[in-house]
Amino acid sequence: MLQAFEANLAWAQAADAADPLRGFRDEFLIPPHEGRDGHYFCGNSLGLQPRAVRAAIDAELDYWGELGVEGHFKGRLPWMDYHEFVRDHLAEVVGARPSEVVAMNTLGVNLHLMMVSFYRPTAERPAILIESGAFPTDRYAVESQIRFHGFDPADALIEVQADEPNGTLSMAAFERVFAEHGSRIALAMLPGIQYRTGQAFDLAAITQLARRHGCAMGFDLAHAVGNLPLALHDSGADFAIWCSYKYLNSGPGAVGGAFVHERHAQAVLPRFAGWWGHDKTTRFQMGPEFVPTAGADGWQLSNPPILALVPLRVSLEMFHRAGMSRLRQKSLQLTGYLEWLVNTQLNDTLEIVTPAEPARRGAQLSIRVRAGRERGRALFEQLMAQGIIGDWREPDVIRISPAPLYNRFADCLAFAEAVRRWADGAAG
Numbered sequence: 001m002l003q004a005f006e007a008n009l010a011w012a013q014a015a016d017a018a019d020p021l022r023g024f025r026d027e028f029l030i031p032p033h034e035g036r037d038g039h040y041f042c043g044n045s046l047g048l049q050p051r052a053v054r055a056a057i058d059a060e061l062d063y064w065g066e067l068g069v070e071g072h073f074k075g076r077l078p079w080m081d082y083h084e085f086v087r088d089h090l091a092e093v094v095g096a097r098p099s100e101v102v103a104m105n106t107l108g109v110n111l112h113l114m115m116v117s118f119y120r121p122t123a124e125r126p127a128i129l130i131e132s133g134a135f136p137t138d139r140y141a142v143e144s145q146i147r148f149h150g151f152d153p154a155d156a157l158i159e160v161q162a163d164e165p166n167g168t169l170s171m172a173a174f175e176r177v178f179a180e181h182g183s184r185i186a187l188a189m190l191p192g193i194q195y196r197t198g199q200a201f202d203l204a205a206i207t208q209l210a211r212r213h214g215c216a217m218g219f220d221l222a223h224a225v226g227n228l229p230l231a232l233h234d235s236g237a238d239f240a241i242w243c244s245y246k247y248l249n250s251g252p253g254a255v256g257g258a259f260v261h262e263r264h265a266q267a268v269l270p271r272f273a274g275w276w277g278h279d280k281t282t283r284f285q286m287g288p289e290f291v292p293t294a295g296a297d298g299w300q301l302s303n304p305p306i307l308a309l310v311p312l313r314v315s316l317e318m319f320h321r322a323g324m325s326r327l328r329q330k331s332l333q334l335t336g337y338l339e340w341l342v343n344t345q346l347n348d349t350l351e352i353v354t355p356a357e358p359a360r361r362g363a364q365l366s367i368r369v370r371a372g373r374e375r376g377r378a379l380f381e382q383l384m385a386q387g388i389i390g391d392w393r394e395p396d397v398i399r400i401s402p403a404p405l406y407n408r409f410a411d412c413l414a415f416a417e418a419v420r421r422w423a424d425g426a427a428g
């Protein structure tokens, strides 16, 4: 347990020295700024590169060079079963049974594949529920599915509206929208963490509501996976999808993932099929009839991109060693420190959009500059120029995400000191 926060380097360095996870930082390449480590707060957008990835990719290239097609069956990790080598650790990270998860495709592709199976609209129940201000791809995907089924998004796309001052959502907002529209909703498709506000949702409580109203439940965990300990199986959600390049540190355009709840493992759900989803034991009989593998594996289309799966395997092994509960413990402290610095040292300059209750957020704080969008943009550019890397989300949000695998308390302090300098300079 940390001593009370202090806004000085001695305190931050002592906190870093006492951090049981401090060794993980050395396993990453930290982007430099002017010859020294930068302060990287963008793990919610693109996580950093684990050093071990390069040698692991080289090893697969070597197998390819030496074994050719036999690499499917030989080598330390034969390619034929490669997605299975990430499965157990992936299941740990999302709180699922191994048979409920599969690493495949990318988020957007998986979202469509899951909707093929779990968005089954009827004239009485045609609608999809999303949150207002949803991430563009989610909105585009959902609207296009509605149209694909011959319905009109003007009627069949329902948005739950933010009911709290900073654009966040209370449970009451969900209760109201299900009470009003529940009988028309075929699928509720909601985030684990909202990308702009950083709000984390209670997946089990929302799923319970959705299921009580007879709606299928899917979650987009882009910002939740590798950030919060999840309990997908227990949540009861029908499916979830995510990408792996954010907190999961698996590289730009990394292989994404999907969860399908065990209760659908044997169900003959409609799906878009491919040979890699076919029952593994008879796949190579190459028969005309598709027999799905039980569980999430049955949604695979193609033999997977081995070189792209390597960083995911390396990264998930690190998550396994660190453990989601220890990561969350550190994350609560680290983001708590950042919040404390903003609220006690920078309150005249900044305001936090993300909910203050730790249970309602992950690593990310979404921050607004009180003086408005133009000043916010100016601060953001000033921070970037100083190697303090966050990101900007229109209209006026700076997202700062200390990732517990590689960020330090000293990074949070560097952010606060840079904002202070800017505010003092701007005032003078």
Ligand SMILES: *Cc1c(COP(=O)(O)O)cnc(C)c1O
Pocket (backbone or CB within 6 Å): 106, 107, 108, 109, 135, 137, 138, 191, 195, 220, 222, 223, 243
């Ligand atoms: C990052 C993110 C995506 C990205 O989708 P890709 O298919 O991986 O490009 C989608 N939805 C949300 C909510 C995200 O945060």
